[in-house]
Amino acid sequence: MKIQELNAKDLQKNKIAVSDEKLENHLNEEQKPSYFNVLCNSFLEYCDYSSIIGLKYLGERKRPVLEKVFWILVFFVLIYAYIYLTLKVWVKWNDTPVIVTFDDKSSPVWKIPFPAVTICSEVKVERSRFNFSRIFSKFKNNETISEKESFNFYSLLHVCDTASANISKKMKSLPSYGDAWKYVRMLDEYGIHYPNVRETFVDCVFKGLSDCNIFYPFLTEEGICFTFNSPNHSSIYREESHLPELADLSKKYFVSNETLDWSLEEGYKKSLSNRDFFPFRTMGAGIKAGLTVELKNFKRDFDSTCRNIFDGFKILIHTPGEIPRLSNKYLQAPMNQQVLISVKPTVITTSKMLKNYDPKSRQCYFENERYLRFFKVYTQTNCELECLTNYTLARCKCVAFSMPRNIETKVCGPAKIGCYKKAEYEVMLEEFQEIEKNPNAETKCNCLPACTSITYDAEISNTKFTYDSNEGSSLTSRNFPYQITALRIFFKENQYLASSRSELYGLTDFLANVGGLLGLFLGISAISLAELVYFVMIRFNFNLFSRKPIESPEP
Structure with missing residues (x-):
């Protein structure tokens, strides 16, 4: 019994000791600073030691509240x-990161190609072989026409300006689809310009050499034209769109310089074997250094x-490798x-x-x-x-004979001429409406300029051309059945001032602006x-977890 009483007493003492310890810990926890007090003390401490000017005035305990x-x-x-x-700087950096500036020094014209012409x-067509006006009159009056x-x-309706407008209603009964190869063969065989280039060119002089073989036929919406200083069809079009009529032109007529020794971004190659660069370039400005052509x-x-x-x-002056589109812009060279x-290049890098x-x-x-x-x-x-070709195909189920296409794509016949001409206007209208609604939106075509581009701004003047055999002209009589146009194309100046796109705000500039505003304000x-x-x-956090109990005041 005594042993049991002693064990009970010891157990009671242990319970009292544990209770006292819990009470002491509870009191110590209550005496520790609260989370809010630690936060306030840390803020006041930061105000005292901060390097930010003016912040210390908020941490002074004895200053008036008004201050x-x-x-x-x-x-x-x-x-x-x-x-x-800062938001204005961000918007400027994000929306307009590019600035266009002029180069510090001028560049010589021999660094860029002479323009393609x-x-x-x-x-x-030769009117004695095919009289378009006569057949047009027959068609208009419902007279019989041979096959x-x-x-x-x-x-010819595809390359004539006024015919389709005068007989638009009657054209709806004509074939909807045609054969581009046959169209090209017809223009080739009945044209007055083929197969001898001399039928159009009286004389051609470039860099002091007389040779008209520097021009070769090129298929455009105007029919078969002549191009100088631009690569042939196979160097411009991909294999998918290198069609029979283009290959036929390249094989039938002499075409020089099929490979390019120059690109827009890299310029001319640094070294070549013993041959001239292509596209051709000239060493200076003036008529003697340019291209002279006499046409008839x-x-x-x-x-x-x-x-x-x-x-x-x-006449179209354009960049080598660029498709000539004479329906958009051209210069006129009248007869006689x-x-x-005079050409002034505009170069942007x-x-x-x-x-x-x-x-x-x-x-x-x-x-x-951007893949094309x-x-x-x-x-x-x-x-x-x-883009115009794709839109025309979707709208008219065919494309114009001069448009790029693959073998499976149908070529529009005379009944579809109005359709593909209207499609060109509709594409421009849609582009305009999309930009009008949202200037920052991406349009359907989304044809931005190339980052490196060359355009040739032309100034044109003309005077009456007279034939005088005493001055060595190739014409010996004023009674020739043809008329002459003399064309002189040359660089206006020996040098040009290029422009370059560069960063308006790089990351370093942006950080410098933001940091400057932080320091200023x-x-x-x-x-x-x-x-x-x-x-x-x-x-x-250190102050929060290492806080000490608040000492009780002595009695």
Whole structure:
């Protein structure tokens, strides 16, 4: 019994000791500083030691409340100003990261190619072999036309300006689809210009050498034209769109320099074997260093029913490798005129640092950045033609005979001429409406300029051209049945001033602007930010977990 009483007493003492210990711990916890007190003390401590100017006034314990309210308002105003201006810097950096500036030094013209020149005659066929006006009159008056005359007439409707407008209702009954190869053969065989280039060119002089074989036939919406200093079809089109009629032209007529020794972004190759660079370039400015061409047309062959009232040639100055589109823009060279075209190149390059930006931000495409289905080289003109071709195919179920296409694509016949001409207007209208609704939106074509581009701005003047045998002209009589146009194309100046796209705000510039605004409005530097992180992440937690009990006052 005594042993049991002793064990009970010991157990009771242990329970009392445990209870006293729990009570003591509970009291100690109550005496420790609260989370809020630790937070306040850490903030006051930060205000005392912070390097941010003005913050210490908020931490002074004995200062009047009005002063602290004043500094709080000051901080709110400065923070608002900082955020507002920083957002403006961000918007500028994000939306307009590119700036275009002029180069510090001029560049010589021999660094870039001489412009490509495409010449189209307003006379499409030899009138003695096929009289378009006569057949047009028969067709309009429902007279009988032979099968061969019908085909030739239908072919010419694609390259004549006024015929389709005068007989648009009757054309709906004509064939909807045609054969581009046969169209080209008809223009080739009945044209006054083939197969001998001398039928159009009296003389051609470039860099002091007389040779008209530097021109070769090229298929355009105007029919078969002549192109100088541009690669042939096989170097421009991809294999998918290198069609029989193009291959036929390349095989039938002499075409030189099938490979390019130059690209828009890389320029000319540094070294070559013993041959000239292609595209050709010239060493200076002036007529003697340029291209001189004398063209002729027979008076009897001009047909106003087909080509309206202009008698002469259409001239297009463009970049080598770019598809000539004479329906968009051209220069006129009238007959019996000497036309002087002085060219001033406009060159824009782009810094490689901008490759990290989205094409929409920099507003251009680098080489091989935008793939074209039909063309090997991206240019804005090539892209627009491809977009128009795709739209025309979707709308008309066929494409114009001069448009790029694959073997399976149908070619529009005379009944579809109005359709593919209207499609060109509709594409422009849709592009305009999309940009009008949202200037920052991506359009259907999305044909931005190439990041490296060359355009040739032309100034034209013309005077009457007279034939004088005493001055060595190839013409010995004023009574020749044809008329002459003399064309002189040359660089206006020996040098040009290029432009370059570069970063308006790089990452370093953006950080410098943001840091400058921080220092201006809040007096904050990088070390101040590190100090703030230290007090929030390290010191506050250290103070919170290592807090000591509050000592009770002595009795």
